[in-house]
Structure formats: C-alpha cells, structure tokens
Amino acid sequence: MPVVTTPANLRPAAAALDDNEARRIRNDFPVLGEQVNGHPLVYLDSGATSQNPTCVLEAEQEFYEQRNSAVHRGAHTLAVAATEAFEDARVKVGGFINAQPDEVVWTSNATEGLNLVAYSFSNAALGRGGSAAEKFRLGAGDEIVVTEMEHHANLIPWQELAFRTGATLRWIPVDDDGGLRLEEAEKIIGERTRIVAFSHASNVLGTINPVNLLVSLARRAGAYVVLDACQSVPHMPVDVKALDVDFAVFSGHKMLGPTGIGVLYGKSDLLNAMPPFLTGGSMITTVTMDHAEYLPAPQRFEAGTQRISQAVALGTAVDYLTETGMSRIHAWESELGQRLVEGLESIQGIRVVGPPAGMERIGLASFDVQGVHSHDVGQFLDDQGIAVRVGHHCAQPLHRRLGLVSTTRASTYLYNTTEDIDAFLAAVAGIRPFFGVK
C-alpha cells in the first residue's frame, strides 16, 4: 500500500494525533475491542454514528443510579441534582461551540433541530408569534436556498416550509470535484433569498464548504443562515460566533455521545422571537383554556420531559473531545482522509467522489466499485470485520448528480489508526477480483 502524507499546506496548524495516541484512545472504547466475523473490528462508520468511550457510558449510568429525576419542576433533592447536571451539560456544550447556554436548545438529533427552525418559521407565516415573529414570515416570491449536496435532513424540512408558505426552493449546484459552484451561488443568493441552509461538511463528498463566503452572500441578501454542522462539530473546532451563522445543528451520537440527543444553536434574539415548534408542558409561563404564554429560549423549544441522561452524557463526551483537542483530532482525520483517498484512487476500478487526493476534505471517502453494487461491497467488507456505510447516505439528489445510485463510505474518527485504513484498502483491492469483475 502506498505511504501517503498530507501536503503541508493542507495540514491544520495543530500537531495531529498519531497512531500511538489513537491506539491509546481506542482502549477507552470497549466496542473497538470486539471481534466481528472472526476479525478484529475495523470501525469506519463514525460518519453515521460514533462509538462511546467508557466515561460517557458511565456518565449515563451514574445519572440513572444517583440522580434520576425529571428536571426543572421538582422541589426535591434528586430533581435539583438532575436539573444541575442537565444545565451544566448545556453550559459545556455551549462552550464547545462558543455559544451562550441559552442559545443551546436540546433536540433529539440534528434532524429535529432543522425541522424545529422550519416549522417555527411556518408557524410565523400563520401569524403565530405576533409582530416579533413577522421577520420570519415567508410567502410567495421569497426564496429558500440550499445546496445540491445536502443530507435529506437539511433539504426536506425546507421543501415543506416552501410548500406551506408558497416560497420557492432553490439550490446551489455541485461541480465535478464535489465543490459548490460558487459563481452560481453568487447569482442564486439575492434579494429574494430569506434563508440559506447548507452543510458545513458533506457527509458523502467530504467537502468542507466555504462558510464565510456563503454567510457574506446571505448577509448581503438579508437572509438567515442555517448551518448543518453534523459532520463538522464532531471533527474540527467550530466557533458559531466567528462563523456568524444564525442557526447550527448537530447530533450527539456522531460525537461520542448517546443517541437521542442533539443540539440546535440559535442566536438568542432570534430564538426569543420565534414561535415554538412543539408545545405542551415545561415551555410555558401562563396557560388559560384558550391561550398560552411561552417561556424564553431555550425552554420555549423544549416541550415535555427532556432527554436528561443523554444531555448529561453528551456533556461528558464534549469534555473528552476537548481534553483530546479538536484541532489535533481534525489534523489526524485529515491525514487519515488523505490516506483513504490516495489509497482508493490507486485501486483499479474505483471511483472516489468528492475532492481529489491532495485537496482539503474531512476524514471520509465515498466511492463506487465499478461493476459491484455497494451492498455487496458492504457485505464483502463486513465478512472481514470492516464496518462501512452503503447506499445513498440520505443524499439522493447528490447521487443523481454524480450519476450514481449508491456509494460505499468509509469515515474515520479520533480512534482510527493508519492500520485501520490499510486493512480497509487491502480489502477493497480484493473486491473486484472476488466478484470476477474485469
């Protein structure tokens, strides 16, 4: 297998983790010691969901063993302790992205966060939220701009908002190297644009999008910016204030945390002017038989009993990532990503989608094996203990643009080593011969 090094100009400034550190980190993740189909597990599916270190598993268990209670309403000791742990986690997660605690709304995942914004805006279009929410009202003639590389989670909620309000959905096309066609973006984002929603990093292509440029185009148009940070917040330092986005979403399960918890970041003045999405208990000040007044953010968006142990454990995950160093994680994954792409590109009959080797990308690569369906590829690799994702990765329009129905994706995280990548590449080299494809 060729030895691949990331070109110096693409290497993030901080010293990367290395194989020794990644091997030490692996010891914190019980599942990574498992055997799968008689082979040591090679886990290359963190883009879908990441694994959990023992401290995160223990944080959740400890919550149930020592502090389990509903938050905010109880006068008893456990309820106070649970509330403290829940709110401490909010402070930690806010600090991780440079947001104030009241700008962090707990959701069940990124998908819910995106729906929350879209449905809140469609409630504003119905007149909910009064004059404060007028600025969120969309109607015929208004435009919502997304990109052709979006995960369905950052596409369908905007289709729905367009349907409900009469607004028009437009999208920035993708070029052949998996980048956005920025000259088109400049034409598409204009005075009719009210929302620009895009992913920071693509879950299929690995492309890192130019947030600053897109934000400045949106600002010029007076549009709100919604950032899908699912593939960036877990993998690189993200400062929502420096990026100046209005909203950002990410999922806990992709950043060493449990499933069932996600985050919507929103600028405080916007969140406090937006009508709620879900309504019910815990988000009100006063209720009569025909009317309700709502709490300020974030509680106004946290109806019903919350995902408390999950939030607490996500706080522990954030501690773990912070101690390891996000810049170092990003630098390491960039190296692993380049090794993946260069290795794949050197195998006959493999087409890698997204930026070619040597160009910036996050630590994942999706590819097509000529003549072999991605599901067969996935099974072949699984037989050797290698876990990857196959299919359209919730990005059907992007696959259509690439002229493919599906791809296979290998995605890395801080616990992956160069041995993982090399084992994977060696296995991929055997796919076409195994299936008898010439």
Ligand SMILES: Cc1ncc(COP(=O)(O)O)c(C=O)c1O
């Ligand atoms: C870029 C991107 N956006 C959104 C999502 C949706 O995340 P979740 O299913 O956790 O809501 C994913 C998950 O794969 C993703 O990669």
